[in-house]
Amino acid sequence: MLSKNKIKFIQSLNRKKVRDQEQLFLVEGNKMVQEAIESDFQIEFVCATEGFIQETLFKNEHDFELIECSGDEIKKASLLQNPQQALAVIKMPKQTVQIDDIKNKFTLALDFIQDPGNLGTIIRIADWFGIGHILCSENTVDCFNPKVIQASMGAIFRINLRYTNLAESISKANKSNIPVFGTFLEGENIYQTKLPSSGILVMGNEGNGISAEIEKEIAHKIHIPSFANSNKGSESLNVATATAICCSEFKRRE
Amino acid sequence: MLSKNKIKFIQSLNRKKVRDQEQLFLVEGNKMVQEAIESDFQIEFVCATEGFIQETLFKNEHDFELIECSGDEIKKASLLQNPQQALAVIKMPKQTVQIDDIKNKFTLALDFIQDPGNLGTIIRIADWFGIGHILCSENTVDCFNPKVIQASMGAIFRINLRYTNLAESISKANKSNIPVFGTFLEGENIYQTKLPSSGILVMGNEGNGISAEIEKEIAHKIHIPSFANSNKGSESLNVATATAICCSEFKRRE
Structure with a gap:
């Protein structure tokens, strides 16, 4: 059974302030909950229907509170439009990424990504591209926002994210001779640019791109050229789309 | 002034049935409305604030009804969380794409894309990639759904879409010797595949990929390989992400 208080608490995890206070976040959906259980993340409690419990690992031992409840109860607690048979409340991991950890690796850095x-x-x-670390500017949307979690499709359990003063981190990377790339309108055609197998790729805000403060730290400006037939074509790609194309270019050449 | 009836009518365009009956769709936001006016699409009417009207083309002649109204009135009619100063109701274009139109071109075909x-x-x-035509299976989400329009960021005015019996269309393409590609788990590594500059690329449903009926018609199966460090990585890419990477691969080699 899911008490009213528990339902209220689960829903309150939609708010960043509560998540930060409690150091907990919410994961919804059968597949996501299963991935959470299989991950190294510490689980506070799981709410699941009898059916889900029987079908999954729960028959074995587990070190978290398991609350059996009805589908209707999960619906009440859920933030999703189409709730499933399980949700989990999970402890936030420590953010430990240091510049030394990303030497000789290919790493993403996000400057003020707003949309979950x-x-x-x-x-x-x-x-997908085997990138283990993401550095996020402090004004990037919280990665434990339920909409971020759902869109990550479980990848949140496999990537180390760190919120940091991004200009400072990238300045440090420069001092450690880690090559820093960023996408700019006036950048070099990515298809014709020599790309190393390690370095940092900075992606900027949805509306405004990379901030001036961080631009100063970027030695290698690149650009995905448009193939539109006229100059009436789209002015830009969605930032996730652009990230995918850039990662594909870096990785395929390794 | 925006009458109650007009507000009701604008909101009713959220429903496919109404859109199909009226052959009209809704576009919201200053930039999108401007793009609509500059496009070849026929505009039924525009609702805009005095400020927007003064800042834009409306000083010149125009052949559509222009309704000056307050920001609050637009808010009432709007389907957006953050309404702006203008919205437009626009006539659906005729869908005219034929197989002969896409010979010697690179074209996308979408098999049951569900998410707007x-x-x-x-x-x-x-x-962005200069692809002029998209063929959509009849069960693909309606391209005049307001969420599709907003996510297209104005590109809807520059692309010819056609909803069609996709299996039949692709069968015709095969008979016209148009090479047909599709993404499958067991496909050939796209980075190592020879890709032509014209042809059809089929992208499949978010959960289930390309349907069996259409798979039969696809001679060239390709695949974006994962670079994940373990077999615990993400099982798939989002379909829009995968489309971007595939288009990038086709186009960069032209």
Whole structure:
């Protein structure tokens, strides 16, 4: 049974302030909950229907509170339009990424990504391309926002994110001779640019691109050229789309 | 002034049935409305604030009804969370794409894309890559759904879409010797595949990929390989993300 208080608490995790206070976040959906259980993340509690419990690992031992409840109860607690048979409340991991950790690796850096769907999609892209670390500016949307979690399709459990003063981090990377790339309208055609197998790729805000403060730290400006037939074509790609194309270009050449 | 009836009518365009009956669709936001006016689409009417009217083309002649109204009135009619200063109701164009039109061109075909955000993003990607035509299966989400329009960021005005019996259309394409590509888990590594500059690329449903009926018609199966470090990585990319990477691969080699 899911008490009224528990339902209220689950829903309150929609708010960043509560998540930060409690150091907890919400994961919804059968597949996502299963991925959470299989991950290294610490689980606070799981709410699931009898059917879901029988079908999954729960028959074995587990070290978290398991609350059996009805589909209707999950519906009440859920933030989704189409709730499923399970949700989980999970402890936030420590953010430990240091510049030394990303030497000789290919890493993403996000400068003020605002849309949760975009951040979630970028985390999923990073996972696909074997990118282990993402540095986020402090004004990037919270990665534990439920919409980010859902759009990441479980990739949130496999990527190390760190919210940081991005200008400072990138300045440090420069001092450590890590090559730093960023996308700019006036950048070099990415298809004709020599790309290394390690470095940092900075992606900027949906409306305004990379901020002036961070632009100063970027030695390598690149650009995805448009193939539109006229100059009436789209002015830009969605930032997650652009991230995918850039990652594809870096990775295919390795 | 915006009458109650007009507000009701604008909101009713959220429903496909009404759109199809009236052959009209809704576009919201200053930039989108401007793009609509500059496009070849026929405009039924525009609702805009005095400020927007003064800042834009409306000082000149125009052949559509222009309704000056307050920001609050637009808010009442709007389907957006953050309404702007203008919205427009626009006539649906005739869908005229024929197989002969896409010979010697690179064309997208969408098999049961369900999510409006995905379809809108794919239309924007097509525009960026100079792809003029998109064939959609009849069960693909309606391209005049307001969420598709918004995600397309104006690209909807530059791309010819056609809803069609996709299996039949692709069968015709095969008979016309148009090479047909599609993404499958067991497909050939796209980075190592020879890709022509014209042909059809089929992208499949978010959950289930390309349907069996259409798979039969696809001679060239391709695949975006994962670079994940373990087999625990994401199982798939979002369909719009995958479309972007495939289009990038086709186009960069032209």
